[in-house]
Amino acid sequence: MMIGILAVQGAFVEHKYMLDKLGVKSFEIRQKNDLNREIDGLILPGGESTAMHRLLIDLDLYTDIKQMILAGLPVFGTCAGMILLAKHIENQETHHLGVMNITVKRNAYGRQLGSFMTQDFFNKKKIPMTFIRAPYVLSVGDNVEVLSVVNEKIVAAREKNMLATAFHPELTTSTYIHEYFIHMVNQGL
Ligand code: GLN
Numbered sequence: 416m417m418i419g420i421l422a423v424q425g426a427f428v429e430h431k432y433m434l435d436k437l438g439v440k441s442f443e444i445r446q447k448n449d450l451n452r453e454i455d456g457l458i459l460p461g462g463e464s465t466a467m468h469r470l471l472i473d474l475d476l477y478t479d480i481k482q483m484i485l486a487g488l489p490v491f492g493t494c495a496g497m498i499l500l501a502k503h504i505e506n507q508e509t510h511h512l513g514v515m516n517i518t519v520k521r522n523a524y525g526r527q528l529g530s531f532m533t534q535d536f537f538n539k540k541k542i543p544m545t546f547i548r549a550p551y552v553l554s555v556g557d558n559v560e561v562l563s564v565v566n567e568k569i570v571a572a573r574e575k576n577m578l579a580t581a582f583h584p585e586l587t588t589s590t591y592i593h594e595y596f597i598h599m600v601n602q603g604l
């Protein structure tokens with residue numbers, strides 16, 4: 416199995432450490448050539464979604480990555496990665512990749528609570544969660560499964576081959592969510 420990690424901006428290296436811990440091979444996607452490699456799953460890291468969108472366009476990665484996801488490549492977006500996946504962004508006319516049937520609110524916790532750590536349930540398992548100027552999901556469309564709700568806000572969801580978390584599991588000691596994603600990749604979903 417080989418996982419590609421988008422590495423144009425943001426917290427990508429921490430995802431590699433998580434996959435290393437699980438004995439899963441990964442490589443960084445920095446330029447168009449990197450997409451010629453064998454790839455079974457894709458991680459879109461946290462960072463700054465508008466900057467990442469611009470880099471995807473400038474590096475000519477945007478269309479290929481969007482097509483790969485639409486063709487069923489398993490993808491996992493964390494934080495800004497979740498915003499990249501979303502079809503709708505509150506108070507914004509445009510979206511980024513616009514592939515997942517969720518509406519997200521950016522920087523949703525306001526200044527004071529923009530960054531915090533907590534423990535809560537993801538898919539019936541209590542895990543540590545780190546939020547950094549995080550979005551949350553305002554609403555989900557058909558076929559989207561809600562996997563985590565923290566303080567009454569949806570913070571993790573899945574639609575077919577797409578998994579998204581508002582928090583950063585790669586910045587905690589728990590590999591649970593990466594294991595969940597690897598399970599999706601193993602199933603080819
Ligand atoms: N606030 C960032 C954005 O809107 C996301 C923050 C993060 O990825 N930690 O893109």
